Amino acid sequence: MRPALTQLRGWNPQCLNGSADELARAAAELDEQIALVVRGVDGVLDIWHGDAARGAWDRAVEERSAGNRIAMALLETSSSLRRGAATIESAAVHAIAVIDGALGEGFAVSDEGAVTAPAAGPGLTVAAAGDAALAQRVLDARARELAEDIARALDEVALADSRTAATLTDCLAEFDLVPGERAPDPRVQDIVDGRSTLPAGAAELHEFWTSLTDEEKDALFAHDREVGNRDGLPAADKDRYNRIHLEDLQTRAAAALDAVNARHPGWAAGEQVPAQPASNSRDEKAWKAWAEYNAWRGEREPLLAKIDEYGAVHRAIDAGSAPPRLLMGIDGDGRAAIALGNPDLADNVATLVPGTGSHLAGIGGDIDRSARMLDAATRADPLATTSVVTWYGYNAPQSIPEAGLDRFAERGAPRLDSFQDGLRAAHQGQAAHQVIVGHSYGSTVIGTAAVGGGSLDVDELVFVGSPGVNAEHVSELHLDGVNAGDVGAHVYSTAARWDPVPYLGDATLAGRHVHGTNPTDPDFGGRVFASDPGDPGPLLGTNPRVHSEYWDLRNRSLEGMGQIIAGMGGPS
Numbered sequence: 001m002r003p004a005l006t007q008l009r010g011w012n013p014q015c016l017n018g019s020a021d022e023l024a025r026a027a028a029e030l031d032e033q034i035a036l037v038v039r040g041v042d043g044v045l046d047i048w049h050g051d052a053a054r055g056a057w058d059r060a061v062e063e064r065s066a067g068n069r070i071a072m073a074l075l076e077t078s079s080s081l082r083r084g085a086a087t088i089e090s091a092a093v094h095a096i097a098v099i100d101g102a103l104g105e106g107f108a109v110s111d112e113g114a115v116t117a118p119a120a121g122p123g124l125t126v127a128a129a130g131d132a133a134l135a136q137r138v139l140d141a142r143a144r145e146l147a148e149d150i151a152r153a154l155d156e157v158a159l160a161d162s163r164t165a166a167t168l169t170d171c172l173a174e175f176d177l178v179p180g181e182r183a184p185d186p187r188v189q190d191i192v193d194g195r196s197t198l199p200a201g202a203a204e205l206h207e208f209w210t211s212l213t214d215e216e217k218d219a220l221f222a223h224d225r226e227v228g229n230r231d232g233l234p235a236a237d238k239d240r241y242n243r244i245h246l247e248d249l250q251t252r253a254a255a256a257l258d259a260v261n262a263r264h265p266g267w268a269a270g271e272q273v274p275a276q277p278a279s280n281s282r283d284e285k286a287w288k289a290w291a292e293y294n295a296w297r298g299e300r301e302p303l304l305a306k307i308d309e310y311g312a313v314h315r316a317i318d319a320g321s322a323p324p325r326l327l328m329g330i331d332g333d334g335r336a337a338i339a340l341g342n343p344d345l346a347d348n349v350a351t352l353v354p355g356t357g358s359h360l361a362g363i364g365g366d367i368d369r370s371a372r373m374l375d376a377a378t379r380a381d382p383l384a385t386t387s388v389v390t391w392y393g394y395n396a397p398q399s400i401p402e403a404g405l406d407r408f409a410e411r412g413a414p415r416l417d418s419f420q421d422g423l424r425a426a427h428q429g430q431a432a433h434q435v436i437v438g439h440s441y442g443s444t445v446i447g448t449a450a451v452g453g454g455s456l457d458v459d460e461l462v463f464v465g466s467p468g469v470n471a472e473h474v475s476e477l478h479l480d481g482v483n484a485g486d487v488g489a490h491v492y493s494t495a496a497r498w499d500p501v502p503y504l505g506d507a508t509l510a511g512r513h514v515h516g517t518n519p520t521d522p523d524f525g526g527r528v529f530a531s532d533p534g535d536p537g538p539l540l541g542t543n544p545r546v547h548s549e550y551w552d553l554r555n556r557s558l559e560g561m562g563q564i565i566a567g568m569g570g571p572s
Contacts, residue, residue, distance in 0.1 A: 002154040003161070004111045005099060011092055016085035020078040024251045027074040031222065034067040068222035069215060075244045077171040082247060084164030086318060091160040095153035102146040113150045117143035188216045192223045202232035202421040209233055217241075229329045231422025235344045239326040243317070246330050250310045257303040264296055309334060309360035316364050323374075323387075329419075334360050334395055338367060340374050341387035343423055348377055348386040349432040350565045351423075353416065355440025355465075356403040358396045366390045369551040373437065376562025384566060393419055394445060400504075403441050403467065404514050406448065413449035417456060424457050433567040437462040440501055440547065443469050444515050450477040457481075462564055463493040463526075464550050464557065465501050468515025474525040491526035492570050493519035494557045496549065497533035500542035529570040531557035 003011070102109050108116040117139035120132055187208070190196035198220070199205040209217070209232065221227050221241050225248060228241030261268035274289040281287065313336050317325045328337035343349045350373060354366050370388040377386040394412025397403045416436070423434060436458050438446040447469025450456045455478035463469060471477055474488040482490055495502040495518070502518050517524045532555045537543025550557045560571045 002158050006111055008092060013085045013089040016081045020081035021251060023074045023078040027071045030067055030071045068219045071222055072218040079244050079247045080167045080171050087160040091157040095157050098149050098153045107143055107146055113154055115143045115147040185216055188219055192219055202425040205230055205232035206425040226331060229331060231418045232425045234426050235326050235342050238328050242327040242330045249332055253303055253306045260300045312361045312363055316367050328389060329393060335393050336360055337389055337391045337393050339387055339389045340370055343387040344426050344428050346387035346432055347384040348565050349423055350435045350437055351389045351391045353391050353438045353442030353445055355442040356397050360392055363392055372551050372558060373561050373565060376558050377565040380563045380566035380568050397441055409445045409448040412445040416445055417449045420457050434458045435460045435565050439464045447471050455480050460564055461491045463519045465495055465499050465547050466519050467501050467504050469519055471516045488525045492529055492564055493526050494529050494531045495520045496531040496546045498536050498543045499546045500539055500544055501547050527570050529560035
């Protein structure tokens with residue numbers, strides 16, 4: 001049912017966020033109380049034995065199971081409230097803008113959204129060659145257009161409202177399922193009690209996880225809020241639990257920021273901020289105030305950064321565009337992964353690994369690149385389904401000097417390897433054609449995961465604007481199930497003529513390449529596909545801007561990546 005205009009202007013969707021915060025806090029408090037009960041009973045079992053003791057423990061386990069279910073329902077409801085607030089507010093803001101636009105043009109808009117044209121004025125009549133009736137018909141036609149625009153906008157508001165209401169009704173129904181829940185599987189109980197752990201391997205974890213009931217999965221999530229980051233879980237389950245975890249991370253970061261701001265509300269508002277004393281000042285009070293202010297900023301700025309990061313991820317997964325976006329990973333250390341389309345169901349699955357300077361607050365830009373690769377792959381093979389994952393699963397170097405170091409790649413490589421194993425394990429049906437695309441230092445991470453004793457369970461590697469992949473020859477890279485002599489047919493590279501980064505990769509230090517041979521070098525032994533050269537620049541002809549142009553819509557490299565992802569091979 002469409003809202004009336006007076007109703008619409010009186011709506012405050014943000015109040016749903018306040019309710020969401022309260023529910024999240026209630027879930028956290030319930031978790032603490034459940035743990036307190038279980039610890040209390042467990043603490044006396046060393047000296048309390050017999051049927052009564054066993055009965056007390058069984059009751060504690062039942063209460064924990066029910067409590068976990070309630071906490072999960074609270075978090076689900078909290079998450080739904082936040083999504084509903086964002087969706088309704090977006091639709092309402094758009095509707096009000098359309099209505100105000102009509103009013104600004106001089107049209108009258110009723111409370112139900114009907115639009116009435118004003119009487120044609122002299123100016124419009126003159127423009128209509130003096131035909132007042134024609135001028136009025138023009139205004140009436142415009143009124144009908146505006147009425148249709150307003151009706152569509154109000155329908156979007158009504159749809160957002162009804163969908164949010166339906167989702168909340170489903171969430172509330174979860175509370176009715178709490179009584180009578182059976183005790184969880186003993187394997188799950190042992191994990192929750194700390195006597196066992198989840199299987200470490202992706203394939204083993206997938207087999208274990210898919211044998212569980214929804215209630216048992218919820219119990220494991222209640223035990224470990226980061227269970228959705230485990231490689232091997234189905235993508236749909238990862239998305240469900242990671243979205244709730246993201247809401248929890250946002251709530252905790254906001255609460256921590258509020259606590260820091262509350263200590264110095266003036267500083268938080270930019271008022272009465274201590275000035276840095278002169279270097280020769282002996283004013284101890286001023287130096288103490290300056291030190292306290294810097295310590296306070298040291299607490300506050302990381303929290304602001306985290307809130308920005310979580311907000312960027314939240315906006316990315318709730319963008320509302322097709323295909324669906326799944327949150328494949330999220331943690332409190334600046335790492336995340338977002339899939340366009342469900343990788344468990346796709347014929348082709350690609351993973352984009354970003355390079356130097358990438359950080360979670362900017363994940364939206366790389367998701368745009370992933371979307372363009374997905375479209376290019378679909379153009380290459382319209383009959384196949386493709387999913388592309390934007391993988392921010394490692395902490396990238398943030399400067400050129402840091403990009404010369406291997407430690408970032410060495411830390412990220414095992415995580416990338418495990419993530420690919422998880423994609424393989426969770427895929428349904430025939431094995432997907434699996435590809436990793438590395439941009440800049442991201443290619444170094446990929447190479448590091450595939451050299452030495454490492455091996456990646458993928459079909460193709462793609463290096464874009466690479467500074468080197470920590471290998472001198474393609475035969476040093478290892479892919480599961482591919483003979484060393486055949487690896488070169490599965491490794492693709494491209495470099496624009498005026499991109500400076502591949503030239504940096506050609507540099508040597510103490511007689512060796514910093515990150516190995518440039519993979520577009522013929523001596524490397526891989527396959528090379530073309531990129532547009534870009535425009536020359538001031539750095540010996542190179543132009544840093546060119547390093548970011550590989551995903552431009554008209555760049556040949558984009559179509560090349562699409563063909564490789566689609567399993568069509570590189571362009572000839």
